[in-house]
Amino acid sequence: MINKIKNTIGEILPEIIDIRHEIHQNPELSFEETSTAALVCSILDKYGIEYKSKIAGTGVLGAIRGEKPGSGKTILLRADMDALPIDEKSGAAFASKNPGVMHACGHDIHTSVLLCAAIALSKLRKEFSGTVKLMFQPGEETTGGAEPMIKAGVLDDPKVDICAALHVEPSLNAGEAGFKSGAFYACPDEFDIVIKGRGGHAATPDKCLDPIAIAAQLVTMIENLSTRVLSPLSPAAVSVCKISGGSAYNVIPESASLGGSVRVFSEHDRALMENGIKNAAASLCAAYGADFEYEYRRLFLPLINDEGVTAALKASADKYVDTIAITEPTMAGEDFSYLTDAVKTSALFWLGSTEPGAAPYPLHSEKFFASDKCVEYGAEIFCDFVLSQSR
Ligand SMILES: [Zn+2]
Numbered sequence: 001m002i003n004k005i006k007n008t009i010g011e012i013l014p015e016i017i018d019i020r021h022e023i024h025q026n027p028e029l030s031f032e033e034t035s036t037a038a039l040v041c042s043i044l045d046k047y048g049i050e051y052k053s054k055i056a057g058t059g060v061l062g063a064i065r066g067e068k069p070g071s072g073k074t075i076l077l078r079a080d081m082d083a084l085p086i087d088e089k090s091g092a093a094f095a096s097k098n099p100g101v102m103h104a105c106g107h108d109i110h111t112s113v114l115l116c117a118a119i120a121l122s123k124l125r126k127e128f129s130g131t132v133k134l135m136f137q138p139g140e141e142t143t144g145g146a147e148p149m150i151k152a153g154v155l156d157d158p159k160v161d162i163c164a165a166l167h168v169e170p171s172l173n174a175g176e177a178g179f180k181s182g183a184f185y186a187c188p189d190e191f192d193i194v195i196k197g198r199g200g201h202a203a204t205p206d207k208c209l210d211p212i213a214i215a216a217q218l219v220t221m222i223e224n225l226s227t228r229v230l231s232p233l234s235p236a237a238v239s240v241c242k243i244s245g246g247s248a249y250n251v252i253p254e255s256a257s258l259g260g261s262v263r264v265f266s267e268h269d270r271a272l273m274e275n276g277i278k279n280a281a282a283s284l285c286a287a288y289g290a291d292f293e294y295e296y297r298r299l300f301l302p303l304i305n306d307e308g309v310t311a312a313l314k315a316s317a318d319k320y321v322d323t324i325a326i327t328e329p330t331m332a333g334e335d336f337s338y339l340t341d342a343v344k345t346s347a348l349f350w351l352g353s354t355e356p357g358a359a360p361y362p363l364h365s366e367k368f369f370a371s372d373k374c375v376e377y378g379a380e381i382f383c384d385f386v387l388s389q390s391r
């Protein structure tokens with residue numbers, strides 16, 4: 001079966017590499033992926049793969065029904081299509097033609113891998129039972145397209161049993177893939193606090209309510225909270241990243257504001273930090289008689305990989321690439337988490353993307369570059385995984 005998958009993908013690879021270059025050269029920002037989605041639809045049309053488009057904006061959901069006897073599972077494979085507001089300086093021959101917009105997170109690879117796997121699976125229909133759903137989603141880099149696509153029903157009719165996805169990873173070479181079960185990506189929550197004091201002359205702080213002094217203490221208090229409120233065994237990154245207030249050397253301002261990020265791996269820890277920061281602000285402000293406003297925004301869910309699905313994806317990957325055990329989670333966010341939350345038997349793995357011997361630049365860098373070889377490896381792993389699930 002390995003040779004059958006390799007040969008099927010090998011036949012279509014030149015076309016897919018051209019598509020990868022076309023997507024990379026024409027990056028589109030979150031929820032503006034209209035020409036990328038149109039390109040996806042045109043390829044699905046060409047190969048007779050059924051789909052629905054314009055889901056949650058620019059999302060596309062394809063489906064391939066296996067013809068092997070048996071009831072089979074419904075497996076959803078997911079790719080994201082959006083790019084970032086970055087001016088590309090990768091030096092690639094097929095660099096962005098859209099100034100200020102770049103596929104610096106490798107979503108051009110994700111989209112190309114899924115198209116390649118889709119065409120190959122459509123040619124291998126007799127080798128699997130059940131249904132493969134192909135989810136091309138918008139907006140992963142901003143507010144997330146996965147949750148609205150779920151609300152639009154992509155997990156229903158037929159009901160999805162397993163979701164799988166990959167993300168390119170520049171710390172690994174093309175030809176390697178990384179796997180971790182359990183907690184993998186954090187929730188990237190945000191908070192804002194406005195401290196409302198009473199302004200006045202710098203010479204008479206006793207006649208004012210100094211919001212700057214409260215803000216300064218609050219920064220220390222918030223950053224201590226994560227080490228005192230959360231378990232030392234729970235990874236957390238809690239950072240105050242914005243602080244502002246005041247505009248003159250001799251004026252105590254009326255207000256000061258803080259903003260920051262909370263990255264943890266469970267609803268329990270999220271609630272502890274959401275309430276802890278609020279209580280810290282409330283108690284400090286009460287001590288000085290100041291008032292405050294507080295907003296905590298829950299963004300993507302933590303991404304928790306299923307152990308069995310991770311092992312099955314790794315078993316497929318072992319046949320095509322070198323597999324690596326990832327031991328630590330990342331504090332970054334990833335909206336595939338809405339799929340792992342809705343369908344617990346789901347997992348995402350890392351696909352190495354750096355050309356062997358080349359300097360790796362991180363995701364979201366203007367110099368990030370992913371090898372064309374990733375497309376082949378990613379598609380082989382997806383196809384093998386789908387076939388292995390119907391045996
Ligand atoms: Zn990204």
Ligand SMILES: [Zn+2]
Nearest residue numbers: 105107140167
């Ligand atoms: Zn990404």
